Amino acid sequence: MPVSSKSEANAVAAAGFAGIYDPVKPYLAKLDAFLSSQIAEMEPEVQAQVRYVFSHSGKRLRPMLVAYSGWEGPKADNFEQLLRLGAVIELVHLATLVHDDILDEADTRHRQKTAAKKFGSAAAVLIGDVLFSHALKLAADFPTTEVCRAVALATARACAGEIAQTYQRGEVNYDRKFYFRVIQLKTAELFEVSCRLGAEVAGYSEAFAQAAGLFGRHLGIAYQIFDDLVDLYADESMIGKTLGTDLEKGKFTLPLLLLLEQLPADERETLLTRFKAGDENIAADFSERLHAFPIFEAVVEIFEAQLSQANAAIAPFAEKAVPAMQQIAELVRAQLGRLERN
Amino acid sequence: MPVSSKSEANAVAAAGFAGIYDPVKPYLAKLDAFLSSQIAEMEPEVQAQVRYVFSHSGKRLRPMLVAYSGWEGPKADNFEQLLRLGAVIELVHLATLVHDDILDEADTRHRQKTAAKKFGSAAAVLIGDVLFSHALKLAADFPTTEVCRAVALATARACAGEIAQTYQRGEVNYDRKFYFRVIQLKTAELFEVSCRLGAEVAGYSEAFAQAAGLFGRHLGIAYQIFDDLVDLYADESMIGKTLGTDLEKGKFTLPLLLLLEQLPADERETLLTRFKAGDENIAADFSERLHAFPIFEAVVEIFEAQLSQANAAIAPFAEKAVPAMQQIAELVRAQLGRLERN
Numbered sequence: 001m002p003v004s005s006k007s008e009a010n011a012v013a014a015a016g017f018a019g020i021y022d023p024v025k026p027y028l029a030k031l032d033a034f035l036s037s038q039i040a041e042m043e044p045e046v047q048a049q050v051r052y053v054f055s056h057s058g059k060r061l062r063p064m065l066v067a068y069s070g071w072e073g074p075k076a077d078n079f080e081q082l083l084r085l086g087a088v089i090e091l092v093h094l095a096t097l098v099h100d101d102i103l104d105e106a107d108t109r110h111r112q113k114t115a116a117k118k119f120g121s122a123a124a125v126l127i128g129d130v131l132f133s134h135a136l137k138l139a140a141d142f143p144t145t146e147v148c149r150a151v152a153l154a155t156a157r158a159c160a161g162e163i164a165q166t167y168q169r170g171e172v173n174y175d176r177k178f179y180f181r182v183i184q185l186k187t188a189e190l191f192e193v194s195c196r197l198g199a200e201v202a203g204y205s206e207a208f209a210q211a212a213g214l215f216g217r218h219l220g221i222a223y224q225i226f227d228d229l230v231d232l233y234a235d236e237s238m239i240g241k242t243l244g245t246d247l248e249k250g251k252f253t254l255p256l257l258l259l260l261e262q263l264p265a266d267e268r269e270t271l272l273t274r275f276k277a278g279d280e281n282i283a284a285d286f287s288e289r290l291h292a293f294p295i296f297e298a299v300v301e302i303f304e305a306q307l308s309q310a311n312a313a314i315a316p317f318a319e320k321a322v323p324a325m326q327q328i329a330e331l332v333r334a335q336l337g338r339l340e341r342n
Numbered sequence: 343m344p345v346s347s348k349s350e351a352n353a354v355a356a357a358g359f360a361g362i363y364d365p366v367k368p369y370l371a372k373l374d375a376f377l378s379s380q381i382a383e384m385e386p387e388v389q390a391q392v393r394y395v396f397s398h399s400g401k402r403l404r405p406m407l408v409a410y411s412g413w414e415g416p417k418a419d420n421f422e423q424l425l426r427l428g429a430v431i432e433l434v435h436l437a438t439l440v441h442d443d444i445l446d447e448a449d450t451r452h453r454q455k456t457a458a459k460k461f462g463s464a465a466a467v468l469i470g471d472v473l474f475s476h477a478l479k480l481a482a483d484f485p486t487t488e489v490c491r492a493v494a495l496a497t498a499r500a501c502a503g504e505i506a507q508t509y510q511r512g513e514v515n516y517d518r519k520f521y522f523r524v525i526q527l528k529t530a531e532l533f534e535v536s537c538r539l540g541a542e543v544a545g546y547s548e549a550f551a552q553a554a555g556l557f558g559r560h561l562g563i564a565y566q567i568f569d570d571l572v573d574l575y576a577d578e579s580m581i582g583k584t585l586g587t588d589l590e591k592g593k594f595t596l597p598l599l600l601l602l603e604q605l606p607a608d609e610r611e612t613l614l615t616r617f618k619a620g621d622e623n624i625a626a627d628f629s630e631r632l633h634a635f636p637i638f639e640a641v642v643e644i645f646e647a648q649l650s651q652a653n654a655a656i657a658p659f660a661e662k663a664v665p666a667m668q669q670i671a672e673l674v675r676a677q678l679g680r681l682e683r684n
Contacts, residue, residue, distance in 0.1 A: 043502030043527065045509075099471060103464040122445040123508055125467055126501045129441060132471070135500035136478050140491035148490040149482035156475035159384030159468045166465055167387075185385065 024324075027067045028060055029078070031086050042134060049119055049127045053094055056110040061090045062190060063215030066198040067213045068324040069130045073185075073202025084138060089194050091135035092155055095160075098128035103166065104249065142201065150197055154189040154306060161185025163213050165251060174252055174260045183224040184217070184254065192333040195325070204319055211313045215325060218241065218310035220331060226336050228253035232287070234339055247283055254302065255295050256286065300336065307333055358385075366666075369409045369421070370402055373428050380429065384476060391461055395436055398452040404431045407533060407561075408540040411554045411667040415544025416482055421565045423543040430489065433477035436496055445508065446591065465671050473662060484543065490661035492539055498533040503527025507593060508623045516594055516602045525566040529640070531560030537667070546661055557667060560652035561674060567645045568678050570595035574629070575638060589625050596644065597637050598628065604635050642678065649675055 035054055039047050070082045100106075101114035102121045108114060116124040116256030132155065139147040159184050195216030199209040229245045233257050246253050252260070260268050271289075275282050310329055314322050355372050377396055381389050405428030412424045442448075443456035444463045450456060458466040472496065481489040503524050537558030541551040573588045574597050588595050594602070600608050613631075617624050652671055 020505075045506040045527075046498075049505070051658040066662050099467050102467055117675075121463070123505060125441050125444055125470075126505050128467075128504075128510070129438075129474070129501045130498050132474065133494045133501065136494035137491055137498065140487040140494060141486065145482040145484065145487050145490060148487060149479055152478035152482060156388075156479065157385060159471045159475065160387040163391070163465060163468050164387040166468070167647045175507060217506075 010253050024064055024067045027086070029085070030064065030083055031060065031063050031090070034083055034087050035090065038091075038134060038138070042130065042339055046127065046130050049115065049123065052118065053098060053115055053127065053131065056112055058090075058094075058096075058097075058110060059088060059334065060086075061223075062194045063087070064095050064328060065089075065191060065194040065216060068328050069195040069198030069216070069321055070200075070202025070204065071324045072319040073199065073204050073319075073321065074136065075201070075203030076322075078202040081142075082198060084141065085201050087145065087195055088135045088139045088151060089190065089197075091131050091138070092151055093132035093190060095135065096155070096158055098124055098131065099281045100162065102128075103162065109141065140237060147197055150193050154193040157185045157189045158187075161187075161189075174257050176254075176257055179252070179257055180221070183221055187224040187227075188217045188220030191223065192217040193214070197322065199319075202321075204321065208319050208321075211317060212321070212325070214313035215310045215329075218306045219329060220304035221308065222303050223298060223332055225254055225306065226339070229255060229303075229336070229339060230295070231321075232256075232290065245304070247286060255290060255299050258288055258295050258298050259293060260294075263289065303336060304333075345421060353666075366409045369425070369428070370405065371596055372425055373402065373405050373432070376425055377432065380433075380476060380480070384472065388469065388472050389459065391465065392472065394460065395440060395457055395469065395473065398435075398436075398454055400432075400439075400452060402428075402432060403565075404435050404532060404536045405429070406670060407431075407536040407558060410670050411537040411540030411558070411663055412542075412544025412546065412662040413666045415541065415546050415661075415663065417545030419542070420544040423484075424540060426483065427489065427539055427543050430477045430481045430493060431532065431539075433473050433480070434493055437470045437473035437477065438497070438500055440466055440473065442504065444470075445504065460604070489539060494537050495537040499527045499531045500529075503531075505528075518599055521594070521596060521599055522563070527564055529566040529569075530559045530562030533565070534559040537561075537590050541663065544663075546635075546663065550656075550659050550661050550663075553659060554663070555669070556655035557652045557671075560648045560655065561671060564645050564648035564652065564671075565674055567596055567641060567648065568674065568681075571597060571638070571641055571645075571678070571681060574598075576633065589628060595639050597632060600637050600640050601628070601632055601635060604637075605631065623626050647676075647679060 039050055039054070065081050066086040066089055070078055070085075072078065073082075075081060097109065099156070101109060102116045102124050105116075106114050107117050114124075119127065135151065136148060139151050142148075149293050154322060158312045164178075165182050165186065188299075192213045193216070196209050196213030199212040200206075204212070228246065232254065247256065260272075263271070267289075271282065271286065274285075307329055311326060314325055368539050376394075381392055381396070384392055389656040395611070406556070407664050408431055409424050412420055412427075414420065415424075417423060439451065440457045443451060444458045444466050445457075455625050456466075456468050461469065473610065477493065478490060484490075503526070506520075507524050507528065534555045535558070538551050538555030540547075541554040570588065589598065600615075609631075613624065613627065616627075649671055653668060656667055
């Protein structure tokens with residue numbers, strides 16, 4: 001059975017998380033219960049579809065960021081605050097997944113049919129809208145408009161990132177600045193907001209919340225780089241498949257950009273011309289060239305630099321959340337380690 | 343050139359509005375300027391697409407409801423408050439139009455290509471998301487979370503209404519209760535919120551805001567009934583086209599429901615069986631039968647009852663907004679009148 005690189009990334013991730021995130025297990029259990037309880041708050045016409053989307057067993061990585069960044073914060077009800085915020089962020093994330101799967105025409109996610117495949121694209125547009133609207137409704141239960149504002153802004157930016165990427169398809173923009181702009185928007189924004197607001201709603205200082213946001217931003221960039229590596233390397237080494245799906249969709253991720261930078265100009269032009277012409281063997285050829293250069297190592301270096309910046313942002317603080325946040329950074333590093341060992 | 347009934351409804355509406363809404367002309371001019379100014383606040387990757395969506399010359403009916411319901415309210419800055427709220431509501435409305443046009447596979451809206459047609463469905467999903475996110479970001483600029491909450495809830499309900507309608511397609515649910523449930527969700531909710539919040543942000547009392555909301559709800563139901571009539575009657579009488587597009591999409595609107603109620607059981611069953619089998623002549627036959635019964639008159643009666651309920655809700659109040667709101671109800675009635683005269 002062909003396994004999409006997306007499912008593979010999640011399988012790798014789930015295995016990597018399993019033994020490590022014990023401290024937030026009660027939080028994640030309560031989060032799932034809280035999300036389930038929200039179904040009854042929705043209109044009867046959408047409950048079955050939302051229940052289906054919730055049943056995808058995602059990693060709940062963003063709620064974990066929320067929980068860790070506000071861990072044992074000064075507010076007496078910090079756990080409840082973090083629970084609600086985690087639900088808001090996860091709902092926004094699920095909404096973007098449901099919409100992204102329409103764009104990508106993806107069939108499966110988390111080894112389950114996507115909402116677009118199960119209910120049709122048209123219904124999936126609306127299901128995503130319902131999830132996003134419900135997120136904002138929950139966000140409005142916080143005492144100030146800060147959560148609504150930050151979540152709305154992060155979503156608008158994530159969409160802009162997806163649009164930039166969508167419009168790139170068919171063309172080739174192998175500028176690193178463009179790549180980092182896209183992953184900053186489409187991934188790192190929500191990571192940043194998760195951490196900053198997590199610290200805030202738990203009652204930590206503004207200075208710490210800002211640092212937590214910076215931590216989230218760099219962790220998000222590192223995570224997306226890892227995810228892009230999985231697409232190109234996990235399948236080949238772990239299940240014998242060839243080059244992943246990103247290139248098929250015209251997404252030039254960091255490994256491919258580094259390759260293009262290192263190729264002699266004439267070879268680069270030939271490959272790009274063949275890519276634009278829709279040459280069927282192009283993926284295999286990119287893959288072959290990818291292994292002729294130390295690209296993996298170069299990407300890991302950039303990944304490590306982002307993780308260091310994440311850790312450096314919170315290093316000066318003595319807040320109880322810091323060790324928990326460092327642990328999650330370690331977890332992301334461990335996942336990349338699993339990829340290297342294979 | 344074939345003109346969709348949707349464009350036709352808007353043409354009718356625009357003509358109907360032209361001479362009447364002078365009092366809010368400065369408001370609507372400022373609203374357009376405010377919306378345009380928001381483009382610069384968005385990420386560069388989405389600005390061209392948003393500018394395109396804004397250029398559809400819609401009627402701005404919902405912002406008019408906002409402006410009228412809070413007209414000359416007690417708050418010193420009531421005009422600015424109503425401007426921001428009108429922009430929030432219009433952005434939400436535009437977002438739902440962009441997404442609905444994907445669902446309906448519509449080619450034109452307001453005599454211009456839909457976003458889905460112009461940029462592709464995938465991009466249109468994201469453009470809708472950007473508009474909605476930006477609406478919520480603006481909503482977060484109000485001092486409390488009330489606007490965010492109400493707008494998010496209305497959007498979730500509008501989506502549920504669309505989902506109910508989408509799932510009905512192919513089947514036939516000719517229950518009036520179902521029809522009213524759908525139009526309450528997909529149209530009347532946002533009308534209600536426009537009026538209630540308009541009164542609130544302009545500083546009117548909670549009692550008046552509630553009454554304004556009720557006004558909006560009944561006006562919204564009346565407006566959707568008018569819109570459904572246009573689909574079946576405007577094209578035929580005004581530009582010689584046959585039955586509209588709603589039935590083609592499997593939407594059984596009020597006139598069709600009333601017809602089904604009045605037909606002898608065996609004829610009803612025959613028509614429905616042919617409809618389900620995808621009979622190509624079914625629209626023409628429905629149209630022919632529609633004119634054999636006084637359906638138009640029966641629908642107008644239900645429309646009038648809703649308008650009366652709208653006006654009754656605000657009649658006990660002496661607020662300055664009341665005459666303006668009565669005027670807008672009159673305007674909706676005048677549009678229906680234009681339809682009858684043709």
